[in-house]
Amino acid sequence: MGRQPCCDKLGVKKGPWTAEEDKKLINFILTNGQCCWRAVPKLAGLRRCGKSCRLRWTNYLRPDLKRGLLTEAEEQLVIDLHARLGNRWSKIAARLPGRTDNEIKNHWNTHIKKKLLKMGIDPVTHEPLHKETKKSESDTADNFPVHQQELPQANNTEVTPNPDENSSSPSDHNSSSDESNLYENDPLISCLFRDDDPSDQIQVPWDFPSENFDTFWDENCSWLLDCQDFGIHDFGFDSFNDVEMSNLMN
């Protein structure tokens, strides 16, 4: 049984989103909330795949997104987490509020990788490059990075890490069942695998003026239609969190 396409490919628009499409998507989600992405394009009047809508929203339009380059601190955290988790960008992103997995993945591939190479560090293993040849001979057990080897107990105990654990292969990203055990002694990692997703604690009020959206848009964001490819922060939504939004809603 082959998996069916997520949407009818015919007549589905691809490529960069226009400001007009963004507006439609924002308007729809503010009015109806996030549910059933498959139905979103039709209901929102978009000739897009539901998946594409979800991606656009989560990676670009969500009001809690930060924009701009990662800070030094964020970058260091990404490096540290990558050393422990491999290419599990969603897990990494979960620890960086306002950042998306896609953004971090891109930043890794375009900036951090090069930075590490320049510093003589292998971006995959996080080992010094000159040790690589020697290491590759003896390194059967899974390319565990130096960070993990240095971790107390959790990763050096009898608990043999799953070889896939750090393989950054596509198949590993859902192998979470034993992860909490594996890392239970590492506070940083263990919290990543808690059931209570930390991002839940960062509840961003999605309090947009759903009822008066058109007015709101016209007054605040209509200039956007002259532009393209700006995030919602560029739209001026930043200020519409707590206080201002509750005022607008009341």
Next chain:
DNA sequence: AATATCGACAACCGCCTATAT
């Protein structure tokens, strides 16, 4: 000025798991 190349990042694709029927 025109063209080629490169870098950054937005978007897509295909696979996976979870869930509903």
Next chain:
DNA sequence: AATATAGGCGGTTGTCGATAT
């Protein structure tokens, strides 16, 4: 239990602006 579907993930590709030739 089998099948269908939605949503999520990571890898890859496409697009576009900047820079070099």
